[in-house]
Amino acid sequence: GQQLNQSPQSMFIQEGEDVSMNCTSSSIFNTWLWYKQDPGEGPVLLIALYKAGELTSNGRLTAQFGITRKDSFLNISASIPSDVGIYFCAGQVGGNAGGTSYGKLTFGQGTILTVHP
Amino acid sequence: DGGITQSPKYLFRKEGQNVTLSCEQNLNHDAMYWYRQDPGQGLRLIYYSQIVNDFQKGDIAEGYSVSREKKESFPLTVTSAQKNPTAFYLCASSIVQLSNQPQHFGDGTRLSIL
Numbered sequence: 001g002q003q004l005n006q007s008p009q010s011m012f013i014q015e016g017e018d019v020s021m022n023c024t025s026s027s028i029f030n031t032w033l034w035y036k037q038d039p040g041e042g043p044v045l046l047i048a049l050y051k052a053g054e055l056t057s058n059g060r061l062t063a064q065f066g067i068t069r070k071d072s073f074l075n076i077s078a079s080i081p082s083d084v085g086i087y088f089c090a091g092q093v094g095g096n097a098g099g100t101s102y103g104k105l106t107f108g109q110g111t112i113l114t115v116h117p
Numbered sequence: 118d119g120g121i122t123q124s125p126k127y128l129f130r131k132e133g134q135n136v137t138l139s140c141e142q143n144l145n146h147d148a149m150y151w152y153r154q155d156p157g158q159g160l161r162l163i164y165y166s167q168i169v170n171d172f173q174k175g176d177i178a179e180g181y182s183v184s185r186e187k188k189e190s191f192p193l194t195v196t197s198a199q200k201n202p203t204a205f206y207l208c209a210s211s212i213v214q215l216s217n218q219p220q221h222f223g224d225g226t227r228l229s230i231l
Contacts, residue, residue: 040227041224042121042209042223042224042225043160043222045219105160107161109158109159110159
């Protein structure tokens with residue numbers, strides 16, 4: 001089946017630093033999603049990417065859909081303590097409603113971000 | 118407010134017991150999903166449903182069962198056949214009519230063995 005490799009597994013940074021993380025896949029996705037999860041809560045959608053080469057920003061967050069459709073990157077600029085959490089990438093194949101793979105997400109293992117004040 | 122509600126927040130299961138986790142959404146989404154999350158790992162798909170009265174197995178369906186009698190509700194039963202049920206369970210939903218719509222998650226249920 002499809003696999004996503006997310007790196008790094010964890011990051012320890014100082015407040016104000018920029019952060020980069022990425023996901024690579026063995027196969028093509030039509031959609032890339034980035035989620036953030038706080039402890040004991042469900043993941044919250046940060047950015048959705050729908051087109052190869054697309055670069056999208058959400059405040060201090062910027063994500064890109066790789067041109068090969070097999071990778072995606074998330075950057076966080078000027079990190080703050082509330083950026084702490086686990087960041088997940090997810091790839092979606094899409095397809096036709098009613099198909100067996102429709103809407104299914106494949107998740108990366110997550111990047112644990114710690115920000116020191 | 119519109120959203121996905123999972124209950125209970127914490128659940129304890131005795132050996133040999135079946136337990137049911139609740140997931141309700143008022144987003145009018147057609148598709149609903151159940152995931153299992155273990156420490157240090159990504160989310161793994163247990164079951165999903167695109168429409169009422171229909172559901173499909175995900176990657177780790179063994180030891181679990183679901184039903185989809187109403188559009189708003191997608192309960193998950195962890196059966197006694199699931200030998201390692203301790204995990205964080207997440208429910209999600211999405212629009213089906215438009216392809217590639219992102220999934221939105223509830224706040225999870227943490228299941229532990231007594």
